[in-house]
Amino acid sequence: MALVIRVLLVDDDALVRAGLSMMLDGVGDIAVVAEAGDGREALTAADAHRPDVVLMDLQMPNVDGIAATGRLRARPRPPEVIVLTTFDTDENVLRALRAGAAGFLLKDTPPAQIAEAVARVAAGDPILSPAITRRLMARTVAQAGAYERARTALAALTPREHEVAVLVGSGDTNAEIATALAMNVTTVKSHVSSILTKLALDNRTQIALLAHDADLV
Structure with a gap:
């Protein structure tokens, strides 16, 4: 059921x-x-x-x-x-x-x-997919210091976690990320959890905001 x-x-x-x-x-x-x-x-x-x-x-x-x-x-x-x-x-x-x-x-x-x-x-x-959502998130790049803070935060990630963060910022689902990076969905979820923990974030939306701040998507 x-x-x-x-x-x-x-x-x-x-x-x-x-x-x-x-x-x-x-x-x-x-x-x-x-x-x-x-x-x-x-x-x-x-x-x-x-x-x-x-x-x-x-x-x-x-x-x-x-x-x-x-x-x-x-x-x-x-x-x-x-x-x-x-x-x-x-x-x-x-x-x-x-x-x-x-x-x-x-x-x-x-x-x-x-x-x-x-x-x-x-x-x-x-x-994260509607165009209006992307537009609003992209506007944070213009905020003073947002770019450098985001780049510094993302530097704490492993190369693979960085790739996952960028794809989250693009609005990709776990399944889409798994396909793009040739891994299984469980591994993607593990990377997302690690990113949230390392960067002290609450959810995927905040990962996406950070990727937009860093001008990566």
Whole structure:
């Protein structure tokens, strides 16, 4: 029997939550286990329902989506977080990725793609492929000192880990990386885990941000 992906919806618009809930509950291996109207409620709901994935709005009262994402990701066995936003140029999206979000989606993303995104991040494969995500991550290169800091950090990796980090930054899945580097998926996962540990990062998205900072992709 396939495992059901437990989802927490966080948005201060009840209509948005209702629409997402109706859509996701129609997918066989996804179940919406709770909803929250702001980041503070999200933290409480996450404790009570232990979701696998949180769909997180950014602009909310009390505790906003960025702060809530950071607090969730700092917990033991944290859920994956996908940020939902209306504005593809919002600087807060990049801040949310740095807080540990696995990626982000625009609120007008087709339902099938939202469901696919939930399944992907639940499987440990953050959403790095949309063009808008790449554009936002690439903008960090312009930040003062980001290039040198990224290059210095990546210098701590072995040559093979460096190759894996670059491909993660390109948005490749574990299977695609395995094919490109002629190794098995288990070995790729081991390299990714080693990169995260060496660089004190939370997830693949942050590896990708570092690769973009270093101007490697």
